[in-house]
Amino acid sequence: xxxxxxxxxxxxxxxxxxxxxxxxxxxxxxxxxxxxxxxxxxxxxxxxxxxxxxxxxxxxxxxxxxxxxxxxxxxxxxxxxxxxxxxxxxxxxxxxxxxxxxxxxxxxxxxxxxxxxxxxxxxxxxxxxxxxxxxxxxxxxxxxxxxxxxxxxxxxxxxxxxxxxxxxxxxxxxxxxxxxxxxxxxxxxxxxxxxxxxxxxxxxxxxxxxxxxxxxxxxxxxxxxxxxxxxxxxxxxxxxxxxxxxxxxxxxxxxxxxxxxxxxxxxxxxxxxxxxxxxxxxxxxxxxxxxxxxxxxxxxxxxxxxxxxxxxxxxxxxxxxxxxxxxxxxxxxxxxxxxxxxxxxxxxxxxxxxxxxxxxxxxxxxxxxxxxxxxxxxxxxxxxxxxxxx
Amino acid sequence: xxxxxxxxxxxxxxxxxxxxxxxxxxxxxxxxxxxxxxxxxxxxxxxxxxxxxxxxxxxxxxxxxxxxxxxxxxxxxxxxxxxxxxxxxxxxxxxxxxxxxxxxxxxxxxxxxxxxxxxxxxxxxxxxxxxxxxxxxxxxxxxxxxxxxxxxxxxxxxxxxxxxxxxxxxxxxxxxxxxxxxxxxxxxxxxxxxxxxxxxxxxxxxxxxxxxxxxxxxxxxxxxxxxxxxxxxxxxxxxxxxxxxxxxxxxxxxxxxxxxxxxxxxxxxxxxxxxxxxxxxxxxxxxxxxxxxxxxxxxxxxxxxxxxxxxxxxxxxxxxxxxxxxxxxxxxxxxxxxxxxxxxxxxxxxxxxxxxxxxxxxxxxxxxxxxxxxxxxxxxxxxxxxxxxxxxxxxxxxxxxxxxxxxxxxxxxxxxxxxxxxxxxxxxx
Numbered sequence: 001x002x003x004x005x006x007x008x009x010x011x012x013x014x015x016x017x018x019x020x021x022x023x024x025x026x027x028x029x030x031x032x033x034x035x036x037x038x039x040x041x042x043x044x045x046x047x048x049x050x051x052x053x054x055x056x057x058x059x060x061x062x063x064x065x066x067x068x069x070x071x072x073x074x075x076x077x078x079x080x081x082x083x084x085x086x087x088x089x090x091x092x093x094x095x096x097x098x099x100x101x102x103x104x105x106x107x108x109x110x111x112x113x114x115x116x117x118x119x120x121x122x123x124x125x126x127x128x129x130x131x132x133x134x135x136x137x138x139x140x141x142x143x144x145x146x147x148x149x150x151x152x153x154x155x156x157x158x159x160x161x162x163x164x165x166x167x168x169x170x171x172x173x174x175x176x177x178x179x180x181x182x183x184x185x186x187x188x189x190x191x192x193x194x195x196x197x198x199x200x201x202x203x204x205x206x207x208x209x210x211x212x213x214x215x216x217x218x219x220x221x222x223x224x225x226x227x228x229x230x231x232x233x234x235x236x237x238x239x240x241x242x243x244x245x246x247x248x249x250x251x252x253x254x255x256x257x258x259x260x261x262x263x264x265x266x267x268x269x270x271x272x273x274x275x276x277x278x279x280x281x282x283x284x285x286x287x288x289x290x291x292x293x294x295x296x297x298x299x300x301x302x303x304x305x306x307x308x309x310x311x312x313x314x315x316x317x318x319x320x321x322x323x324x325x326x327x328x329x330x331x332x333x334x335x336x337x338x339x340x341x342x343x344x345x346x347x348x349x350x351x352x353x354x355x356x357x358x359x360x361x362x363x364x365x366x367x368x369x370x371x372x373x374x375x376x377x378x379x380x381x382x383x384x385x386x387x388x389x390x
Numbered sequence: 391x392x393x394x395x396x397x398x399x400x401x402x403x404x405x406x407x408x409x410x411x412x413x414x415x416x417x418x419x420x421x422x423x424x425x426x427x428x429x430x431x432x433x434x435x436x437x438x439x440x441x442x443x444x445x446x447x448x449x450x451x452x453x454x455x456x457x458x459x460x461x462x463x464x465x466x467x468x469x470x471x472x473x474x475x476x477x478x479x480x481x482x483x484x485x486x487x488x489x490x491x492x493x494x495x496x497x498x499x500x501x502x503x504x505x506x507x508x509x510x511x512x513x514x515x516x517x518x519x520x521x522x523x524x525x526x527x528x529x530x531x532x533x534x535x536x537x538x539x540x541x542x543x544x545x546x547x548x549x550x551x552x553x554x555x556x557x558x559x560x561x562x563x564x565x566x567x568x569x570x571x572x573x574x575x576x577x578x579x580x581x582x583x584x585x586x587x588x589x590x591x592x593x594x595x596x597x598x599x600x601x602x603x604x605x606x607x608x609x610x611x612x613x614x615x616x617x618x619x620x621x622x623x624x625x626x627x628x629x630x631x632x633x634x635x636x637x638x639x640x641x642x643x644x645x646x647x648x649x650x651x652x653x654x655x656x657x658x659x660x661x662x663x664x665x666x667x668x669x670x671x672x673x674x675x676x677x678x679x680x681x682x683x684x685x686x687x688x689x690x691x692x693x694x695x696x697x698x699x700x701x702x703x704x705x706x707x708x709x710x711x712x713x714x715x716x717x718x719x720x721x722x723x724x725x726x727x728x729x730x731x732x733x734x735x736x737x738x739x740x741x742x743x744x745x746x747x748x749x750x751x752x753x754x755x756x757x758x759x760x761x762x763x764x765x766x767x768x769x770x771x772x773x774x775x776x777x778x779x780x781x782x783x784x785x786x787x788x789x790x791x792x793x794x795x796x797x798x799x800x801x802x803x804x805x806x807x808x809x810x811x812x813x814x815x816x817x818x819x
Contacts, residue, residue, distance in 0.1 A: 029612070033619045111599055168796040169805075171546070171599050172746055175739055176789035187782035310603060347618035352611030359604045360586075363596045 015315060015322075017368050018361035019329070026354045027055040030346055058346035065339020066332035077220070084335060086223035090293045092331030094119070096230035097285030098309030099316065099323040100237045101156070101278045105170075106318040107241055108274035109254035114159055114174025115282040116306025117181030118152040122286025124188055125151035127297035130207025130290065132193070140210040141291060145229075148287030149280045155181065156279015157272060164268030170275070178306070186299060194297070204297035213292040226288035231324065233281060238320040240277070250274050282306065308334075314359045330355060410798065411486075415478050418494050422470035425498045429505035430464030437509035442516075459508035463501045470497025503768070506777040517771055518764075519651045522659075525763025526724075527552055527734070529662055530717020531741025532748065532755035533669055534580075538587075538710035539750055540673065541703045542686040544810040546602030547587055549738025550609035551580040551711050555718020557613045560729035561621070563631030563722065572631055572723040573657070573716075580715015581708045583609060588707040592700050595812035610732060617731050625728075633727040634658065658716065658724045665713065670752040682706060686806035689813040699813045714738075740766075743792040750806060762788040 031037065031051035040046045064071075066088050073081035098115045105112035129144040159177065162168045188194050189202035196205045213224040241247040252260040253270045261267050285305060294301055312330055316322030333355070337348035361368050368374070439459040470493070477490035503512065531548040538545035558579030563572025583605055591598045621629040634656040643653035673679040681702055684692040689699045721733050740762050747762075748754025769784035 029615065030619075033616055035620060035624060111597075113603065162793070162797050166797040168793070168798070172742075172796050173793055175546075176743060176793045179736065179739070179789045180786045183782040183785045187780050190780070190782075307607065310600075311607065314600065314604075345619070347615055349611055349614035349618060352607060353615055354611075356604050356608035356611050359600075360590075360608065363600060363604065364590050364594050366594060 011317075013374075014365055014368060015317075015326075015358075015362060017372055017374075018315075018358050021361055021368060021371060022354045022357035023059075025357050026350050027052075027059065029353060030055040030058050030350060034345070054344075054346070058340055058344050058350070061340040061343045061346075062333070062336035064336070064343075066336030069339070080220060083221060084339065086217065086221035087335040087338075088328065088332040089223045089227045090331075091334045092328045093224075093226040093230045093292060094285040094289040094305050095308055095312055095331055096227075096324050096327040097233055097288060098282050098305050099312035099327050100230075100233055100320060101152075101281035101285065102309045102313035103316060103318040103320065103323045104237055104241070104250070104281065105274055105278040106313060107247075107254050108250040108270060109257060110160070110163070110170050110271065110274060110278070112156070112159070112174060112275070112278050112282075113171055113310060114156065114177050114306070115278075115285075115309040116302060116304075117174065117178040118155045118279040118282035119286040119289075119306045119309075120178075120181040120185050120302045121151040121155040122148035122283025123290045123294075123297055123301050124185060124286075125283070126211075126287035126290045127204050127207060127301075128194070130211035130295075131205040134208060135210060137210045140208065141213065144207070144211045144291055145284065145287045148283045148290075150283070152283015152286065153276045153280035156282065157276040159279070160272035160275025163275070164271040182302075185297075185302070189297065189299060196296070202299050206295045207291060211291055212295065213288065222293050224292040226292035229284065229288055230327075233284065234320045234324045237281070241320070246273065282309070285309075308355065311355045311359045315362055317362075412481060415474065415481055418474040418491065419471070419478065421498055422467060422474045422494055425501040426464060426467030426471055429501045430460060430467045433460055433463070433505060433508070439504050439507050439509070440511045441514045442511060455514075457504065459504050462504035466497045466501035466504060470494045470501060473497060506772055506779060507775060510775045512771070512775075515647055515651065517767060518647075520767035520771070521760065521764035522651055523763075524766045525760050526659055526662060526720050527717050527737045528741045528744050528759035528763055529666065529756055530720070531714055531738050532744040532759050533665060533752065534710040534714035534717070535742060535745035536669065536673070536750060536752050536755055537682075537713060538584075538707050539745065539809050540686045540806055541682045541706040542689060542806060542808040542811065542813070543587070543591055543703055543707050544598040544602065545587065545707070545710060546599060546742055547583055547605040547609075547738075548714055548741050549734055549736065550602075550606040551583045551714035552718040552721070552738045552741075553609050553613055553732070553734045554579040554583050555715030556721035556733055557616070557718075557729055558715070559719035560631050560722030560727070561616075561628060563727070564629055565627065567632060569632050569634050569723045573634070573719055576719035576723075577712035577715040580713070580718060581711030583715075584707045584711025587711075588704045592704050592707070592812065595814070598810050598812075606738070613729075614731055617729065621729060629728050631723060631727045631729075633725065634723050656720075656724050658720045661716065666752065666756055673752060683806075685813075686808055689808050689811075693813070693815060703813070740788055743788055746805075747788075747792050747795050749804070750809075 031054060034051055034054040037047055037051040037054055040050055065084050067085050068081055069084050070081050072083050073079075098119055101115045101118065102112050126144045126148040129147045130140070133140065133143075135143065155177065159170050159173050162173055163170045186202065189204060194202075194204045196203050213226050213229075215221065216223050216225065216227070239247075241251065249260070249265050249270050250273075252263065252265055253267055253274075257267055260270070286302065289305065290297060290301065308330055312326045313323055315326040315329075316324070330351075333351045334348075337351040340346055340350075341348040437459050438456050439462060441455040441457070473490045473494040477487060477494065480487050480490065531552055534548055534551060535545050555576035559572040559576035562575040563569055566572070586605055587598070587601060590596045590601050636654050636656050637660070639653040639660075643649045645653070673682065681692065681697050685697060685699050685702050693699050718734070722729050741759065744758035744762055745755045748756070748758035765784060765787050769781050769787075772779070772784070773781040
């Protein structure tokens with residue numbers, strides 16, 4: 001029992017160090033762009049004091065906004081101090097699903113940058129079923145979720161089909177389809193069906209209460225059933241990849257397409273199937289977002305989920321468990337970032353920098369190795385270059 | 391793109407390429423016929439469409455051309471139909487003609503435009519002017535892509551390079567009150583992003599697509615962050631840079647219609663003209679170009695004749711960053727002076743689309759960038775005057791066109807063979 005634990009600990013070493021390094025770089029960026037501190041740059045000691053205070057305040061606010069904020073507690077409800085934690089999980093749930101979408105495709109050798117588009121189509125479908133129909137509680141939400149899964153699966157499957165039938169590179173196709181999806185969303189929001197009565201700006205009506213995800217911890221907290229769906233999906237993806245025949249085929253194609261073909265695996269089928277499932281997961285993410293916390297579809301509904309999903313999957317090494325942990329981490333950064341932006345002068349965009357740096361350090365373990373003087377860090381083989389012709 | 395998609399050659403003695411060419415001619419004929427019917431025959435209205443041409447100074451209307459919208463659509467549609475049928479005839483005799491293709495496309499476009507703008511006024515010169523205006527960053531971006539990808543390094547960080555250039559030039563121009571420094575620092579910022587791409591992709595062999603994606607996120611993050619941290623609160627020092635003045639090229643700018651469009655521009659645009667010709671010449675007529683293409687197609691062969699594969703790639707990726715960074719300056723010192731959050735707004739990805747749509751060739755990329763810029767501007771012009779087509783669908787056009795191009799339904803695009811594959815001596819084959 002001892003050995004596997006050790007090796008999984010070692011697998012964590014690189015991501016953890018990469019994360020710390022990225023946080024440190026972020027702190028430097030905050031310190032060196034803090035205007036009041038910059039004025040004292042003539043006096044190094046004062047500058048360091050003031051700049052590190054700025055970075056410290058920012059990260060403290062980040063923590064407060066992500067996990068626990070004692071100022072929120074009220075005498076008769078001390079639990080409210082955990083409101084930020086609930087927000088973290090709210091942000092994490094759609095991200096886990098979108099991240100799993102990218103991770104699954106990765107394992108089948110496909111780089112799905114299109115999670116954003118699939119997420120958008122999932123949101124549109126969930127929102128439409130959610131506000132347009134009046135159905136009993138339970139049935140309504142299930143139907144909306146199914147619609148989102150189907151919409152995402154179609155949009156993702158299209159990519160797989162094009163790749164399998166014509167060899168069109170999935171990265172090119174998904175980048176383009178993301179824009180098509182975004183403009184489609186813009187158009188849909190302008191149609192009379194989606195226009196909220198009495199409003200002229202592009203925002204859809206709220207989804208009916210019967211179509212919303214139930215809250216898990218009372219109405220004071222936004223955390224909802226979506227996080228369970230996300231975790232269940234992670235278990236499903238884990239099972240699919242490491243316990244099922246399909247998953248074996250996916251991984252075989254991902255590891256070596258030519259060998260898989262020789263072994264009698266239908267590569268076009270695997271590509272299409274992987275993208276269908278991948279798209280379905282991202283679409284489900286859209287549903288969890290719209291039905292769980294957002295409720296009304298707008299131009300910015302999909303936010304950055306599909307793009308964050310790529311960083312999450314990379315940080316999680318395209319493993320279901322890793323993706324879940326990475327998503328919760330980035331969910332925390334997002335939730336905390338909003339509080340940080342509200343309470344300090346540091347904008348939320350620092351989160352994007354930290355995200356990018358983490359992934360960059362993960363991708364290039366040499367940097368981490370150099371900084372921490374490590375001899376052997378376990379590195380993943382998922383990031384092997386293939387290019388447009390691969 | 392190497393799997394079973396390629397149909398086995400020769401049914402009826404035609405090569406795969408020729409059959410694809412024939413298919414695109416069929417599509418052209420069908421589109422011409424469709425637009426003739428759809429725009430020229432079916433509409434019931436009897437309105438006029440007016441095209442305005444500016445011959446000399448801006449905003450002074452010199453010439454108007456008012457047509458009956460329906461008959462104009464019909465006329466242009468028929469022109470396109472004749473051109474595409476002629477194209478088919480020429481194809482049967484084994485003659486390839488780009489001219490008929492261009493005429494047919496223009497005919498279809500004008501047929502559509504006459505229908506869409508029925509009863510309205512179209513400032514035709516302004517339409518072209520705006521198209522060039524929107525194409526400039528796309529052309530810079532796609533040239534950057536050509537430089538990097540023809541030597542075998544995938545560059546999807548064009549967006550990041552443009553944004554870095556825009557940010558750096560805007561901020562530096564504002565701090566120094568000088569467009570010169572702004573212009574100088576933009577290419578450096580672009581090539582800094584390139585340096586990261588080059589080091590990680592070439593030296594560490596990391597997947598270039600992932601890398602490009604992450605670099606874009608990084609540049610978005612840093613510029614968004616600094617924008618909110620410094621550029622908004624301290625706008626007067628950090629974000630109020632001067633702008634370049636347009637320079638009129640003597641004599642040339644007086645050429646009717648094209649003169650004011652092409653030759654009354656800022657230095658950035660003139661550098662772009664030079665860049666286009668220089669790149670095309672260098673890539674196909676110089677030793678550097680031959681080596682670059684060799685390294686992009688078959689690095690092992692290039693290595694075997696003594697070309698330093700990775701050194702050449704490294705250098706080309708840096709040059710690519712210079713080019714895209716300079717293009718980024720167009721957004722700030724080239725236009726309004728001030729930087730705004732994520733102001734490149736996905737232009738880097740349209741540039742990537744143009745690169746692919748233009749089949750990784752310099753002229754192809756420039757042509758595609760012009761078409762995409764035109765489509766973008768047409769969309770906004772039609773959006774203002776109001777038309778039956780939702781503007782969102784027109785905005786989708788470049789992306790859909792690129793997907794159609796990569797799926798090989800019309801024509802076929804092929805990336806340089808070694809594009810994206812890191813080279814290590816003795817490992818590749």
